Every structure is written in C-alpha cells, then in structure tokens.
Amino acid sequence: MELFADHNLCSGCRACLLACGLENFGEMTPAKAALKIQALFPAPGRYRVQLCDQCGRCAEVCPVEAITREEGVWLVDPEECTSCGTCVAECPHGVITLPREDEPAIKCTLCGACVEICPRDVFSWREGPLKEMGQ
C-alpha cells in the first residue's frame, strides 16, 4: 500500500503535520513532520502536499546505513543516525528533514496518522506506487 495525496482537496490547515509529530515523536509541533504542505500564494493560489513515496534514496546515500527497510517502509534508526544531513540534501521530495540540531533525521513511517486526522480527506491508501492527482 502507498500513500496518496489529492492536492486539490488540501486547504493548508496543517493538522496532518501535528498528527505526524504526535504519532511518531510524541511532540506537539509542526516542525517534526515527515510531510510538507507548500502554500503557493499569492499565485498560483493553491497547495501542494509533499509526501514520502518510500523510494529509498535516503537509505542509498546514508553514510552510516542508519536507514533500513522493514515491511516495505524505510525507517531511520535514531541510535545510528549522525544527523549529517546527506539524506536531506538527496531526498527528491524534500520530506526527510533535520528539524533541530543534534536530533536524528525524521522520515515517513507510513503510520497513517495524516490519513486519519485530515478533515478534508486529502490522503488515502492506494495499491501500487505513489501517484499524484491535480497540479
């Protein structure tokens, strides 16, 4: 299963960012979220949702092999991660981040917290690789 986002439904409320931080890190903060909402204003006047598609590029470039695959999901081992930022620079969607100095990188665990909380039903589960609808 893959996560799917319909950009056209997003209204930029960021509840998904908070749910991500709560579910994965037990913190109330939009800074620790493994997805991004881009607000494209004043023009063209729309939102874009950036999601991890589990491509594995972060694991490929990690110099200490801190990112490993479990049941199809690439996960960061916080004990092994040295916060070097190599994966952040290489992520094609900009969704693996180092929100704070000296804390490990964070990335999507495919937990589904965003799917559950989103009041606009932006996110859904689909078979196969991630696809994007809308612009």
Added chain:
Amino acid sequence: MKGYAGKLLRFDLSKGRAQVQPLPEELVRDYIGGRGFVAKLLWDELPSGADPLGPENLLIIATGPLSGHLLPASGKTHFGAKSPVNGGYADANMGGHFGPALKYAGFDLVILTGRAAEPSLLVIDDGKVELRPAGDRWGMGALEAEERLKDDLGREFELLTIGPAGERKVRFACLSHDFGRQAGRCGLGAVLGSKNLKALAVRGTGSLQVHDLKGLYAKAKVAYAKIKAKPGFKGWTPEGTAGITDWVNQVGAFPTRNFQTSFFPGHRAINGRAVVERLKLTDKGCFCCPTPCGKYGHTRTSLGEAFVEGPEYESIALLGGNLELKTIEEVGYANFLCDQLGLDTISAGAVASFAMECFEKGLITEKDLGRKIAFGSLSSAAFLFDLMARREGLGDLLAEGVKIAAERIGRGSAGFAIQVKGLEWSGYECRNAPGMMLSYLTADVGAHHNRSWALGQDVAGSAASVHDLITAGGKGERMAKAKVGGQAAKVIELQHLRPLFDILGICRLQYMELGFEVVHYEDLFGLVTGRKMSWEELLKVSEKVWHLTRAFSVREVPGFGRAHDLPPARFFTEPVPTGPNQGHLLKRAELERLLDEYYAARGWDENGLPEPKTLEKVGLEDVAAALESA
C-alpha cells in the same frame, strides 16, 4: 503552565531592545489568554491619556492556551491597543498561522512599545529577536510586502504586514497576514504604522507542552470526526461565511446603499454561490481548521485582475450591497484593493458609501474630488479607496472615518454616518432587529458584530446554528414589527460566549455555524492546560473581561457613557424604504428602552458606567477603586 509557550516578549521599538520574561502566572490564572490578556495588560500598563497614535500606546499580540495545538481551528491571534478610532478599548483578531508560529517560537504574548527610528521589520526567529531596517518595503502594498519578505526570509516565516493605509495612520487600517487574512477592525494597522513598523516575521520550530498529550490527541480525533458528521460540514463549508448572503437579504438585514435600505435586489450576483462558481481556486484554511471559510480565487474586471482571498460575507455586504457593486468579480476586485492598501473592508466600504451619499446630496462636489462618484461604480470605489489610503485631498478627511468626517462636513451628514463609537457598522442592518441593534450599540469596540450576533434570535427566535438558519431559508416576505424589550439577557449571554473563544485563542465558527457543542471545548481546555474549569467558570472570566473593557473606555475617553451607545439618526428617524422590513424603524424611545434594560441587567448605572459593586462582584476591586478615585 501547560498549553502555553511560557514566555512574554516586550520590545521597545524606540530603544531597539527586547526583554523576555516568564508569562506571569497571575495573568494566566485570572485572564487565561487572548482577549483576556489584552484587556488586563491595557488596563495595567497603558499610561492613562496616551495618544493612540503616539509611541506610548501599546500594541499587544496575544495567543490563547488552545492556540497552536492539534484541535479544531486553533489558529486565532488577538491584537489590542488603545483605539485609534475613539481612544477607548480596541481589539481585533485574525485566523491564519501567525499566532501558532509565535507560540512555537516560544512566546504567548508580544508587547510592542515606542517608535522605531526608521521604517522597520521585527524578526522573531525562535528565541532570536531582531529589529531590521525595512525602508525598501515602506510604501508597498500589504500583500506585496508579505510576498517580498517571504522571498527575503524564507517561505516558512509567517508575516504580519501593513499597507500604505497603515503607514499613513488611516484610522481603519488593518493588519494583514497570509495573503488575505486580516485583523481588520479598530485601526490597529495605524498603530503599527505609528510605530514605524512595516511588518513582523515569525518562525517557530519548538514544541508545546501539553498536560495530557495522549488524551488530547485522542480527543482531537473525536472532535474532527464529530465536526465532519455535522450537516453544516458539507452544507456550510463550501461557501463559508458568504453562504449567508441570501438569507440576510431575505430577512431584510442586508446593508444597501449606505444603509439607506436593507434589501439588495442584485444579491444573487454577489452571493456565496457566485464566489464559488466565478472566483474560487481553492479553499484556504486557518491553522488546524476543519471547515475552511476562506475561499481564495481570481477575479477579472474592467479595472484589472487580481488574486484575492474572499470575498467573505462582511466584504460582500459592505463592498457589495452597500456600494451596490453589480458582480462578484467587482466585489472581489474591491476586496483586493482594500487588502493591498491595508484597509479594513468593512470600514472602507462604509466610508466609501458615506462619501457617495454625501456626493448625491451635494455635500461633497466634483470640485472637491476632481471627478464624479456614484453608487454602483467600481471605479468610484477604487478611486475613493486610493484617496483615503494615501490621505490625498479629501481622502485625508475620509481617512479619519465617517464620524469625524461627518463632524467636519456637517449639514446633517452625521445622521447617515453609520457607526457607533466611531467604528463603522458591519454587515447587518437592524431597524427591525432589536437584539442585533443592542449588540451593535453595546459592543465594546464600536459597531461590530463579533461580540454578539443576535440576528438569528431576532428573526427565528431560537438559538439555531447559522447552517440551520440558512437551510431553513428566509422567506423574503414582509416581516412583522419585532417586539422591543427583553433582548438584554440574550445579548449579554452572547457577549460572554463569543468573546470566550477569543480568550481561548480559537475560532468560534465550528460552534456558531455548525453547532459543534461547547462541552468539547471544556474537555479540550482541561486536556491542554490541566486546569479543571467548567464552561460556566470560563464564561465568568469572559464576563469579567467585558466589564474591564468598559472600564478602560470609561477611564480613557472623556465623558464616556450612554451617548456613546447610540446609533446614527438614520436608524431611528428613517423607516426602511424597501424590502421585507419596509416601513420599520426603532424609535429613539425604543432604543433608550433597550439600553435601560441592558444597563440594569449589567449592573451599570443609567449612564452606562459600571457600578462599583458590579466591578467588585466580578473580581475587579482594583478597577472599581481606580475609577472612583479618578
């Protein structure tokens, strides 16, 4: 102090100096947040008699305990100052993302004092606070300045900007944020301009401490699910506040032609459906809002094209019906012009309609303006907005608002200067709506609807949600004369209830428009803060704040009292000429009766001044003593 960021930032713009202190525990205990903080700090810290546009005025930015958390619509930020409109109490709030960012940067509250030596930008980047020169942004439109500053600083910064109107201290200049959100009322943009501050930028990457994090997360999921199950979720959200336009018309309360009448035959061309079908590109929500009322779109008119958020209901009423603009594209463009210039759409619409009526009556002439102006003309509206925002020619007088403009123009114009306490009237005409009329007369900041919206009770006689009212529909038939008397208790209840959301730092629309029950907010408050307070106890805080804001105006405005609670003569001398309320008005004696009942129920004297024993009863003994010794 769970739920709060825990710190207060004071910034003296004259000295360029920041002072950070812990959020005072007593302030949190007794006033909770948002509007409560604003009222208490203005009472305690504003030098009595200060010039609202002088360096001694405070500009307070306050979040609430629920702001910024994962719970429905936690994006509200409250702003307050001594009012540039009337010298009394002023506050305004806005949605968006600014307040949450401030909390994640570590601050619940910011108090700005003094005046920067040059046009400046205040940057709050987590714990770092820096005043930077911004002369190159001075003169820019509020939306344009936001875009440029985001380019300079990074898109993740949240911005608060003013436009040319704020720079020139127009008394109805607004604070702007997120390309279309405004703290619109009371001229707080002029206060920022008077401090030589073009903008504030905030980035916050911290975390908020919560009393029961797991409990709150679970409750948030329940809250969102319950809101999604409300009929208004699918019924009200698509059009947002604009969806009420037809109903207000059908019940004869739509401001039309400078409030000459209360029914606009062309309303269907400027209603919520028109916004969605002709302008909208996307829904645009505030922080954690499940029901985004913001509709962001694009408009094309004979004067030009623009991206614009809205128009929401108030802008439709004051720029649409009140100026008789014919299409939603025209209303949207007028909305954009106000946003860019940094003008409150409500007051700017009311000032423009006042000028148009003056022109019709020959009180302002082509010689004064250099051109003709007329209702129904977008170019007239655009011309007037530019004139007032730049204080050019007659615009310098219009920039003072309708009350002061009418005092100078004279010749009966005060009778149709539609305001209370100098603040222009928002989008509900009340000559047959005594509860709503009383709400406007007694709102602490002036003629604003957000303290108490009693129109539903006036028309339907019940506490139905707005979605219920819209669904039931207005019949458009002639309305019977409303019974005058007995409205005070309901208005007082609403004046405590609605501003409580402003104290908590959240939006009231899920409750008001959809009927999301208040018991959930009681739960959320407990989970976030760890304080056990019932909704009734929270309302008591809101009641105390109501008396405090009144006391502030009594202290600051010479001769403040009953005379400040009356509407313009139009509403008690001119029967409504057309529409469902044709022939109705509220006689002067009826207005006096409404005020008599209200003052008695409030524990205020016949002149509308709080009795000492009333202040003591709500825990404002020091305020009672200060007023008595004055």
